[in-house]
Amino acid sequence: xxxxxLQSFLNRCREHGLKITPQRTAIYEMLCGSRKHPTAEHIxxxxxxxxxxxxxxxxxxxxxxxxxxGLTGVVEGHGGPRRYDPNLExxxxxxxxxxxxxxxxxxxxxxxLEIPPEIKQxxxxxxxxxxxxxxxxxxxxxxxxxxxxxxxGASNEQD
Numbered sequence: 582x583x584x585x586x587l588q589s590f591l592n593r594c595r596e597h598g599l600k601i602t603p604q605r606t607a608i609y610e611m612l613c614g615s616r617k618h619p620t621a622e623h624i625x626x627x628x629x630x631x632x633x634x635x636x637x638x639x640x641x642x643x644x645x646x647x648x649x650x651g652l653t654g655v656v657e658g659h660g661g662p663r664r665y666d667p668n669l670e671x672x673x674x675x676x677x678x679x680x681x682x683x684x685x686x687x688x689x690x691x692x693x694l695e696i697p698p699e700i701k702q703x704x705x706x707x708x709x710x711x712x713x714x715x716x717x718x719x720x721x722x723x724x725x726x727x728x729x730x731x732x733x734g735a736s737n738e739q740d
Contacts, residue, residue: 586613590652597650604635608643618656618664618683656683657712673710677717
C-alpha cells in the first residue's frame with residue numbers, strides 16, 4: 582500500500598474517532614491490495630490466515646464503517662454480496678453478467694454527461710458513475726471455444 586494511502590487511512594480514522602487497530606489496518610491493506618472489488622467474505626477468508634481469531638462480523642462491520650467514513654466505495658449490487666471499491670477516483674464499472682467480475686474504466690465523455698434538468702430539480706447529485714452490463718473478453722472466449730467444441734463434436738457425429 583502506498584504511503585499516502587496509509588496516511589489517508591490513519592487521518593480518516595482519527596477524524597472519526599476510530600482506534601487504529603492491527604485488524605483494521607490489515608483489513609484496509611487487504612482491501613487496497615485487491616483489484617477485484619472484494620466482498621467481506623473474500624477479505625475475511627484472506628485475513629484469517631494472519632488473524633485467526635477475527636470474526637466475519639468484525640470484517641463486515643469494519644468494511645461498512647470504512648464506506649461510511651469515505652475510505653472505500655460500495656459497488657453497485659446485482660443481487661450478490663456487497664462489494665467494495667478502494668478506488669475513490671472518478672471512474673465507471675463494467676459488470677460481466679457471466680462471471681460477475683467487475684472492471685474499472687475511465688471515460689471523460691461519461692464523466693461529462695449532462696444530468697437532465699428534471700433530475701437536478703428532484704435530487705442533489707453527489708457523483709456520477711455509469712455501469713455497463715456486458716460479457717467480458719474471457720467469458721466471450723470461453724463461449725467461443727465451447728461453441729467450436731460443440732460444432733466439432735456435431736461434425737464428428739455426422740461422420
